[in-house]
Amino acid sequence: GIQVEQSPPDLILQEGANSTLRCNFSDSVNNLQWFHQNPWGQLINLFYIPSGTKQNGRLSATTVATERYSLLYISSSQTTDSGVYFCAVATSGTYKYIFGTGTRLKVLA
Amino acid sequence: KAGVTQTPRYLIKTRGQQVTLSCSPISGHRSVSWYQQTPGQGLQFLFEYFSETQRNKGNFPGRFSGRQFSNSRSEMNVSTLELGDSALYLCASSWKQGAREQFFGPGTRLTVL
Numbered sequence: 001g002i003q004v005e006q007s008p009p010d011l012i013l014q015e016g017a018n019s020t021l022r023c024n025f026s027d028s029v030n031n032l033q034w035f036h037q038n039p040w041g042q043l044i045n046l047f048y049i050p051s052g053t054k055q056n057g058r059l060s061a062t063t064v065a066t067e068r069y070s071l072l073y074i075s076s077s078q079t080t081d082s083g084v085y086f087c088a089v090a091t092s093g094t095y096k097y098i099f100g101t102g103t104r105l106k107v108l109a
Numbered sequence: 110k111a112g113v114t115q116t117p118r119y120l121i122k123t124r125g126q127q128v129t130l131s132c133s134p135i136s137g138h139r140s141v142s143w144y145q146q147t148p149g150q151g152l153q154f155l156f157e158y159f160s161e162t163q164r165n166k167g168n169f170p171g172r173f174s175g176r177q178f179s180n181s182r183s184e185m186n187v188s189t190l191e192l193g194d195s196a197l198y199l200c201a202s203s204w205k206q207g208a209r210e211q212f213f214g215p216g217t218r219l220t221v222l
Binding site: 031033035040041042043045048086088096097098099101102 | 142144146151152153154157165167197199201209210211212213214215216218
């Protein structure tokens with residue numbers, strides 16, 4: 001089945017710094033989402049982005065489907081950005097999301 | 110519009126018991142998917158229901174089952190609980206069958222003693 005790899009696995013930043021999280025996948029996908037999991041376990045939708053670029057405030061994401069990767073950019077990070085970021089993909093016909101192992105982000109004040 | 114709700118939020122059971130978890134999707138959403146999250150295996154897909162029918166299934170034993178009602182609410186059942194079933198169980202809804210954009214509930218944290 002499809003493999004989803006996220007990097008880096010862990011990231012520590014000072015407040016105000018910028019970061020780029022990467023998601024590589026091993027097969028063509030037609031669905032891709034980025035999530036932020038808060039300390040209580042809730043998965044918060046960040047982007048639904050099977051292709052192209054989207055921006056929402058300090059966050060933006062780009063998916064290059066032909067090259068099988070997606071990037072999540074966080075600018076001017078805040079302590080509330082801490083948590084685990086997941087990329088999830090679904091291939092045509094399978095209709096089920098496969099999650100990456102996540103990037104654990106800690107933003108220090 | 111209210112989000113996805115899951116009950117109960119926390120549950121403690123002993124080995125051999127069975128458990129039923131409930132999920133109410135966002136109003137108008139007809140697809141409900143269930144996921145299991147453990148420290149060792151990460152987030153894994155259990156199954157998806159759409160129009161009261163199971164449409165997709167992950168690689169879990171038959172002890173894990175579910176159903177969906179006509180109002181799109183879904184329940185998940187785990188029989189003969191094992192210690193390894195301790196996990197965060199997450200439910201997600203989407204308006205259409207298949208992955209598309211999914212919205213997750215807060216989860217049910219199950220502990221099996």
